[in-house]
Amino acid sequence: MNPVTLGFLVLAAVLVGAAVPVLFQLRATLRSAQTTLDELRPQVQRTLTAVEDAVVRLNRVSSDVEESAAQVKAIVASVAALGKNVSQFGASLHGAASWGSAIGPAFVAALRAFGGRRGSDSARPTQDGPTPPAIENAQKTPQEVRS
Numbered sequence: 001m002n003p004v005t006l007g008f009l010v011l012a013a014v015l016v017g018a019a020v021p022v023l024f025q026l027r028a029t030l031r032s033a034q035t036t037l038d039e040l041r042p043q044v045q046r047t048l049t050a051v052e053d054a055v056v057r058l059n060r061v062s063s064d065v066e067e068s069a070a071q072v073k074a075i076v077a078s079v080a081a082l083g084k085n086v087s088q089f090g091a092s093l094h095g096a097a098s099w100g101s102a103i104g105p106a107f108v109a110a111l112r113a114f115g116g117r118r119g120s121d122s123a124r125p126t127q128d129g130p131t132p133p134a135i136e137n138a139q140k141t142p143q144e145v146r147s
Helices: 003-114 119-123 133-139 142-146
Strands: none
Touching: none
């Protein structure tokens, strides 16, 4: 036999001798993994079912939250519009109050002047107390007010 062939045979025998225990260990490891997977399969199946149920519930809750958010958005818009209307109404009331306080005394004086109250009646106290000076002055002529 040729020395090169003999070298290859020896090398092959050493490799097979080293590979056989490794292959046996690999076979035992694969059997153990198969046994473990067989034992865990029902637990994994239950876990996957529970996760699937949780995902379905989360999807349902998220759709409810989206619907509620749309409703809340509409409510907030309505409240904002109401606030704007109340603010405008308040500004209108403020304007009316300013107008009323400016015109009111003159209107009361005109009513008294044309309503038949004359002379000493205008100086007579009202039910609420004495007549305010602004109304008394509105009933006087400009010459009387200056003096």
